[in-house]
Amino acid sequence: MFTSGAPGAATGPARLVAAHARVFAETSPTALDPALRPFLADLVRPYGNALREDLLEEGVGHSFGEMAEAMLPSIVGPDEPVDLLVLAFAMHDLRLGRATACYLSDRCSGRPMAFAVCDQGSGAAFTALRLTEAYLGSGECSRALVFIVEQSALHYELQEPAPVPDRHTAVALRLEQEGRRLGLRQHTGVDAQRVPGLLRSSLAGNDAPVIASARLAEVAPGVATVVADAGQPYTGIWWELAQGGHEGPVVLADYEPAHGLLCISTVDQLTLARPAPAVA
Template identity: 80%
Template sequence: MFTSGPPGSPTGPARLVSAHARVFGETSSTALDPALRPFLADLVRPYGNALREDLLTEGVGHSFGEMAEAMLPAVVGPDEPVDLLVLAFAMHDLRLGRATACYLSDRCPGTPMAFAVCDQGSGAAFTALRLTESYLGSGACERALVVVVEQSALHYELGEPAPIPDRHTGVVLRLESNGNPLRVGQHTGVDAQRVARLLREDVDRLGRQATVVASSRLAEAAPGVADVVADAGQPYTGIWWELAEGGHDGLVVLADYEPSLGLLCAATVDISTIDHSAVDSAVVAVA
């Protein structure tokens, strides 16, 4: 078995250089792939979940690989090799059976080491950032991309309710060993009654005024703490969209809470000098 990890102990934080966000307004051809139905049927059969035949027939959904590939040129040029690419998502990719992170590595300058973080709900993006921080802080990695994606089609019924995105949305964060420090913290085993206190403690430790950008889940669990509440229709990319849009000044705390896992996450960054020129918040159609 091949294993890999950051080469040595971190010596400094990851530093956010730029952010790019995009909504993909239409479906992709992957949604009509005839292999999708039997693949999903095998996937859900042990759990007794029914397929959504209406979505399969209509060809609804988008592929994370195609979404992310379209965004890469906005954050990194052909002469800017990337050392690490981390893909973070909660819902499964529409292009099943493909190692999407490896696919993106092949299309990213520098063909970086690449892997995905999933099965953590909204915490996946924060874990991806923590891992990226370890690599960049080691001194052996200079440039990294964290790609957070969600698509709005779940082609089978769920046994328990879960947030489903309204739109196909992606955010790419470019991080380097030089730039604005971005620090990430995660609390595990947090019940809803402790969320507000822990988040306030995290914000108070900053020692100066910060804008708290929170998901709707977190805002509900910790009333009065958030200054900005992200779009509830973007449960996994919403707070990162707020970061990419750049409508805030100074120190920003991006926070989220995954109640199913008791996971409270917060990322802190001074966005005063982040490059927002690459931000594209328009809806684009990718066939």
Template identity: 80%
Template sequence: MFTAGPPGAPARPARLVSAHARVFAETSPTALDPALRPFLADLVRPYGNALREDLLTEGVGHSFGEMAEAMLPAVVGPDEPVDLLVLAFAMHDLRLGRATACYLSDQCPGAPMAFAVCDQGSGAAFTALRLTESYLGSGACERALVVVVEQSALHYEPGEPAPIPDRHTGVVLRLERTGSPVAVGQHTGVDAQRVTQLLRDDVARLGRRATVVASARLAEAAPGVADVVADAGQPYTGIWCELAGGGHEGMVLVADYEPSLGLLCTSTVDFSGNDHSAVDSAAVAVA
């Protein structure tokens, strides 16, 4: 068995080169795959969850692999090999039974080492960034992609309320050793009463003015801290879509809170002295 891991603590920060966000207006052909129903039925049967027959019949949903594959050319060219690709998601992929990160490695220039981060809710993207920071900062790779995706169809009734995205959305962050410095922080075991103070402390530690981009759930838990509140209908990609929107100056702090896990996450991007046009400024709706 082959195993790999970051070689040590990063000696220098990872740097954001570009970010691209896209909204996929249509569903994926995978949503009509006849194998989807029996596969899901086997998964949920032990937990007593009912399938959403209406969504299965209508063919609603989108494949993470198809979404990410469509975005790759907007971020890297065929002559720009990638060393690392990390896929981050919260809701399950529509294409079940496939290692999507490995599939994307085959579609990506350079056939990068690839893996996925999940089961952390909105914290998955931050963990993916933190791991990427370790690889880039230690010299283990030169170019990396972090892919954050969500699709709007949960084909079974959840055991407890869960945030369901309004749209199929993906964001790709391209990171290298040159560009806008990125740093990630994560607090665990955080209850709702501590969120505001911890977030204010994180902002204060920057020692300078920062634009705070927060998810809608974090803005509600920590009122008065956010400068920009992301679309509540995109619970896992909203803040990253705001980052990809472009036009940023100075320090930007992107933050989210996953109350079910007590996880408060922040990521700072320092655009000072960099070419702001390097960040893709369009969230594109695809027919």
């Protein structure tokens, strides 16, 4: 068993050096796994949620592990060992009962320390970056990967509405000790009424274009330069980052109302390849 504690004292910033995004149009073999139905039935029974038999029969959905593994060659080479791998998601993985971050570590050059960040909605990606920055800034590791993933199949009915993605999407971010600076702030306990003022205060003196989620643009109109696709509630702003097209720094901002999280990150815009087309 491997265990790890908090990183040491920071000696420098983490820096974003590459970002790639991809839509996965095909379904995953995991969606047809006969073990999926009884697993989900046991999972939702205490809460009285009905299973979506139509989705189970059609085999709809995708595995985070398969999506991220397919993107590994596009973000890091076989001779470039990685020290840290973090998986960030909001909706649960289609492949239940597996430690997907550890699975990815086994398939990544360097077999990095790996963990996942979840249960924070859209704030999970920012928390993953903040933790990654702490490890890289401490000097204890020199290269890290952050995968932000969402899949569009929820195989049971919800008692309360929640955003479900339109597409299976993954974004891979590569961070190192050398590269373009990554600045990150997270504000907690923020209700919707406070968002516009706090956001404008945080952006004071920063003329960089703002890539915002549809949620944030709704509660703070007029702030966003680019509004991410509402159909990609967890990867949308990161998809826009990976597309490139802006010169100089850009601000990424998101608001997670369920947790009162206002998250802001400023990065130098990268010269990136366009996202890979959807895989049929």
